[in-house]
Amino acid sequence: xxxxxxxxxxxxxxxxxxxxxxxxxxxxxxxxxxxxxxxxxxxxxxxxxxxxxxxxxxxxxxxxxxxxxxxxxxxxxxxxxxxxxxxxxxxxxxxxxxxxxxxxxxxxxxxxxxxxxxxxxxxxxxxxxxxxxxxxxxxxxxxxxxxxxxxxxxxxxxxxxxxxxxxxxxxxxxxxxxxxxxxxxxxxxxxxxxxxxxxxxxxxxxxxxxxxxxxxxxxxxxxxxxxxxxxxxxxxxxxxxxxxxxxxxxxxxxxxxxxxxxxxxxxxxxxxxxxxxxxxxxxxxxxxxxxxxxxxxxxxxxxxxxxxxxxxxxxxxxxxxxxxxxxxxx
Numbered sequence: 001x002x003x004x005x006x007x008x009x010x011x012x013x014x015x016x017x018x019x020x021x022x023x024x025x026x027x028x029x030x031x032x033x034x035x036x037x038x039x040x041x042x043x044x045x046x047x048x049x050x051x052x053x054x055x056x057x058x059x060x061x062x063x064x065x066x067x068x069x070x071x072x073x074x075x076x077x078x079x080x081x082x083x084x085x086x087x088x089x090x091x092x093x094x095x096x097x098x099x100x101x102x103x104x105x106x107x108x109x110x111x112x113x114x115x116x117x118x119x120x121x122x123x124x125x126x127x128x129x130x131x132x133x134x135x136x137x138x139x140x141x142x143x144x145x146x147x148x149x150x151x152x153x154x155x156x157x158x159x160x161x162x163x164x165x166x167x168x169x170x171x172x173x174x175x176x177x178x179x180x181x182x183x184x185x186x187x188x189x190x191x192x193x194x195x196x197x198x199x200x201x202x203x204x205x206x207x208x209x210x211x212x213x214x215x216x217x218x219x220x221x222x223x224x225x226x227x228x229x230x231x232x233x234x235x236x237x238x239x240x241x242x243x244x245x246x247x248x249x250x251x252x253x254x255x256x257x258x259x260x261x262x263x264x265x266x267x268x269x270x271x272x273x274x275x276x277x278x279x280x281x282x283x284x285x286x287x288x289x290x291x292x293x294x295x296x297x298x299x300x301x302x303x304x305x306x307x308x309x310x311x312x313x314x315x316x317x318x319x320x321x322x323x324x325x326x327x328x329x330x
Contacts, residue, residue: 009027009028009029009203010025010026010027010029010203011025011026011029011033011034011037011185012024012025013025013037013040013041015041015044017044017045017048017173017192018044018047018048018052018166018169018170018173018192018193019054019111019193020170020192020193020194021193022044022190022191022192022193023189023190023191024037024040024041024177024181024188024189024190024191025188025189025190026181026184026185026187026188027185027186027187027188027189027200027201027202027203028185028186028187028200028201029184029185030183030184030185032184033184033185036180036181036183036184037181037184039180040177040178040180040181040190041177043173043176043177043180044173044177044192046076047076047080047169047170047172047173047176048173050073050074050076050077050080051076051077051080051165051169051172052165052166052169053100053164053165053166054110054111059071059073059074059076059077060077060163060165063077063156063158064100064158064162064163065162067158067159067160067161067162067163068157068158068160069157070155070156070157071155071156071157072152072153072154072155072156073153073154073155073156074154075154077156078147078149078154078156079172080165080168080169080172081145081147081156081158081165082147083168083172083276084097084145084163084165084168085143085144085145087168087277087280088143091280091284093140093142093143093255093256094255094256094284094287094288095168095255095280095283095284096140096143096255097143097163097164097165097168098140098143098161098162098163098255099164099253099255099258100161100162100163100164101161101162102253102258103164103251103253105244106242106244106245106249107242107244108242108251137257137258139256140255143159143161144159145157145158145159146159166251167195167235167279167280167283168276168279168280170192170193170195170279171195171231171233171275171276171277171278171279171280172276173192174190174192174195174196174197174231174275174276175197175231175274175275175276177190177197178190178197178199178231178275181199182199182200185200186200186201186205187199187200187201187202187208187228188200189202189208190275194213194233194234194236195231195232195233195234195275195278195279196210196231196232196233196275197230197231197232197275198210198227198228198229198230198231198232199228199229200228200229201228202228206226207226207227207228208226208227208228209224209225209226209227209324210224210225210227210232211223211224211225212224212225212234212269212305213234213236213238213267214307214327215236215237215238215266215267215307216238216266216311217238220327221325221327222305222307222313222326222327223305223313223315223323223325223326223327224323224324224325224326225271225319225322225323225324226322226324227271227322229273230271230272230273230278231271231272231273231274231275231276231277231278231279232269232270232271232272232275232278233269233270233272233275233278233279233281233282234267234268234269234270234282235252235262235267235268235279235282235283235285235286236266236267236268237250237251237252237260237262237266237267238266238267240252248260252283252286252287254287261286261287261289262286262287262288262289262290263289263290263291264289264290264291264308264309264310265286265289265290265293265306265307265308265309266307266308266309266311267286267306267307268282268283268285268286268293268304268305268306268307269282269304269305269306270282270285270302270303270304271303271304271319271322272302272303281300281302281304282304285297285302285304285306286306290306290308290309293306293314294314294316297316297318298316298317301318302316302318303316303318303319303322304316304318304319305319305323313326313327313329
């Protein structure tokens, strides 16, 4: 972790956590800004320590090892499970963390070197060569994890199936870190690998500006948004895609089919008041696919932008007032 003071009165803290670069900024810092940044860092580390499936000693890893048993868990994991269960209910199961077995069958059992490019090959066996084209499984039983709080702590029962909290865990880390930075200055930013929260005013005294990246890898953004007091998240297959047993796969698994989801899409960005909910909705909108995403975004009143596999950019009516610049469309 390193901390620096920007000449225009911005205190910045950077670290690596949850397999993502993390940036924390406080604009117009007050006397307690550094303490607030320290607390935000501790929260992010705590989420990583308790909710990551890649940390061998995390509370989630221990619970996943015996998902049909009760486990005494820290409150951070209990809160994340409760939020994941809410997301499962409110998206009618389109958000479902029980896709871990599919990811593992595709070799995503460790942090993969995604930065090296899409042709990385995970450890799927030749027998799994058609993993992305397997027959559609029968509908999964409803997910009903149980949490029981007592004087001894919080007990968790996962309902018999191991889970992955990657996306929503990161969104919650952003939410909780942002809460620590609120009031530490005239404004703040939390950016955890594209899951963001913005509050107050930015470095120039206006709103915070955020670029929507080009999933094709272009150096210039496709859109620039002006935001404050809101979250923003992007679900994209630009990096987290690989080859498993000869089949191209990515991390956004459709729980209804157990296949890579989002047909015809490369990325979806959602702006919402809460960064964790922006993360949930960007993923579930992605899984709708290119053919239905506009109708679904408008139905839900979501501020959303999406990029098709062909590079075409689409936007919902709700996000239009937030756009201050768009790349020329040929």
